[in-house]
Amino acid sequence: MRILKNKYILAFETSCDDTSVAIIDTNYKVYTNLISSQLEHNKYGGVVPEIASRLHMKSIMKLTDIALSEANITLQEISAVAVSVNPGLIGSLLVGLSFAKSLAYSLKLPLITVNHMLGHIAANLIEHPNLSTPYLALVVSGGHTELVHFITDHDFIIIGQTRDDAAGEAFDKSAKLLGLGYPGGPLIDKLAQTGDEDFHTFPLGLNRKNNYDFSFSGLKTSVSTYVKSQTPEFIEENKENICASLQKAIITILTKKTINYAKQEKINKIIIAGGVSANKGLRAKMQTDANKINAKVYVPKLSYCMDNAAMIGAAAVKKYLNKEFSDLNVNAFSTKGVRYL
Numbered sequence: 657m658r659i660l661k662n663k664y665i666l667a668f669e670t671s672c673d674d675t676s677v678a679i680i681d682t683n684y685k686v687y688t689n690l691i692s693s694q695l696e697h698n699k700y701g702g703v704v705p706e707i708a709s710r711l712h713m714k715s716i717m718k719l720t721d722i723a724l725s726e727a728n729i730t731l732q733e734i735s736a737v738a739v740s741v742n743p744g745l746i747g748s749l750l751v752g753l754s755f756a757k758s759l760a761y762s763l764k765l766p767l768i769t770v771n772h773m774l775g776h777i778a779a780n781l782i783e784h785p786n787l788s789t790p791y792l793a794l795v796v797s798g799g800h801t802e803l804v805h806f807i808t809d810h811d812f813i814i815i816g817q818t819r820d821d822a823a824g825e826a827f828d829k830s831a832k833l834l835g836l837g838y839p840g841g842p843l844i845d846k847l848a849q850t851g852d853e854d855f856h857t858f859p860l861g862l863n864r865k866n867n868y869d870f871s872f873s874g875l876k877t878s879v880s881t882y883v884k885s886q887t888p889e890f891i892e893e894n895k896e897n898i899c900a901s902l903q904k905a906i907i908t909i910l911t912k913k914t915i916n917y918a919k920q921e922k923i924n925k926i927i928i929a930g931g932v933s934a935n936k937g938l939r940a941k942m943q944t945d946a947n948k949i950n951a952k953v954y955v956p957k958l959s960y961c962m963d964n965a966a967m968i969g970a971a972a973v974k975k976y977l978n979k980e981f982s983d984l985n986v987n988a989f990s991t992k993g994v995r996y997l
């Protein structure tokens with residue numbers, strides 16, 4: 657029997673404020689996954705698009721060189737170049753895409769373009785290469801909250817999405833109101849672990865039967881009103897309890913809608929993806945509630961939850977095997993959602 661050699665894919669992710677370069681093979685083995693986070697945005701309390709693009713330009717080449725030497729793989733051994741092309745900040749996406757195109761052109765390699773949100777979902781394939789459709793995916797990040805029913809890899813229905821803030825935004829904006837810093841998700845997650853989640857009741861957005869959309873702007877207003885109604889000393893003394901309570905409001909509604917839909921449609925595989933999938937409370941609650949309906953929960957390894965290029969490479973594996981390549985005149989676009997591939 658002839659044993660086919662694994663092919664290496666060089667992958668790039670520059671959709672927001674992290675420059676990431678990874679090398680993954682067609683068996684989903686990750687050789688390197690370097691992430692350079694742009695701390696410059698912290699002083700502005702959010703990402704400044706123009707600064708983000710410039711910093712991607714500054715680091716992408718250096719990061720690629722380090723990735724290749726760390727993986728001990730040469731450019732000549734690479735079989736394809738993969739890159740995220742949407743959704744995201746258009747200037748940032750264009751840096752990654754232009755760099756990937758120039759490599760593909762000069763090395764005569766196929767170019768594979770990837771939807772960033774599908775990349776987050778594909779992060780699960782690194783741990784579970786045999787994970788197959790049908791499944792229900794809850795995609796929760798700084799810009800997205802979508803519940804997507806995948807019937808096949810290409811045929812999917814968006815069951816619900818946020819009508820205002822994304823789940824990650826709810827964490828980030830609440831943390832800002834509490835004076836905790838940015839990004840708020842990991843900070844709230846950590847503090848919540850030692851807090852009392854029943855300390856205060858924050859509202860559950862769109863908590864209605866058969867409604868699978870999400871809304872987190874009411875929670876943000878409620879946190880703001882609550883903070884104003886208390887002294888700074890009280891907030892400081894009770895920050896663990898407040899974080900646990902507001903985290904409970906976010907994860908209760910995310911879990912409830914996901915489980916209700918899975919139960920209704922008899923789906924026995926649930927995937928959580930995107931930056932918020934790192935949340936310990938969300939991972940635990942989804943697992944507990946899924947057990948009750950005999951569904952299995954898949955979550956990415958923590959290092960593949962936040963934006964990273966390994967997940968873009970993982971999403972590119974099937975496209976590589978199916979020869980789904982892009983022309984070199986392909987463009988990046990900022991449109992949100994998993995609908996645009």
Ligand code: KG4
Nearest residue numbers: 797798799824839841845931932935962963
């Ligand atoms: O996927 P991601 O890295 O970037 C986007 O595509 O948006 O997600 C970033 C978001 C931020 O809002 C961040 O606060 C949130 O993910 N996040 C978390 C946690 N880690 C990151 N939210 C809750 N708990 C966490 N542990």
Ligand code: ZN
Nearest residue numbers: 797930931963
């Ligand atoms: Zn993301």
